[in-house]
Amino acid sequence: MDEIIKVGSKGTMSYVLAICTAFRQGAKEVTVVARGNHMGTAIIAAIIATEVFGSGSLSSVIESQPTSDPNSRVPSIAIVISSKS
DSSP states (O other): OOEEEEOOSSOHHHHHHHHHHHHHTTOSEEEEEEEGGGHHHHHHHHHHHHHTSOOEEEEEEEEEEEOSSTTOEEEEEEEEEEEOO
């Protein structure tokens, strides 16, 4: 059972708790996704979850997604956290 956590405007620790809860419920991988200004929160939450709580290892993909305006793109990130066990 894999989980996807979408980062928005909540506090960082809310997402850290969501990551830890997903692993406690048996998820082997948790994917943290964010767009635009929320990318920093996603990165910090993933680092806290792995370093402080020992949730697992990180890998990430950064890309830009098209918007309704053909001349602009929004950066996005997907961080995959794999459990240690």
